[in-house]
Amino acid sequence: MKDKKNNFNKSTICHVNTTFIHxxxxxxxxxxxxxxxxxxxxxxxxxxxxxxxxxxxxxLSDIKFVSIPYLVKYINPINDIIAFFKLWKFFRNLKPQLV
Structure with missing residues (x-):
């Protein structure tokens, strides 16, 4: 129970990358x-x-990963618009302290 309480007190930081290849x-x-x-x-x-x-x-056990397939490396107006709105919705719901 204590871990859940501490998790609520933690500041949330979102890091966004188009790719994550080791x-x-x-x-x-x-x-x-x-x-x-x-x-x-x-x-x-x-x-x-x-x-x-x-x-x-x-x-990676203590890091949450979220995939947005439209978030691509190269410019593509359709993918970019879709990715923008998916990110916007995600951040609006999550309300992170830092992106």
């Missing part, structure tokens, strides 16, 4: 950041597009 330096850097945040009493949610390949050795 071979990319940006994904390794992102993993380091979100892992450190989760260890420092933050509730971390990683929002990614459809390209999601974490390294098998990464401990």
């Amino acid at each position: 071979k990319a330096a940006s994904a390794r850097r992102t993993f380091s950041i979100i892992k450190a945040l989760s260890k420092n009493n933050y509730r971390v949610i990683q929002v990614t597009g459809r390209d999601f390949e974490p390294h098998r050795d990464w401990d």
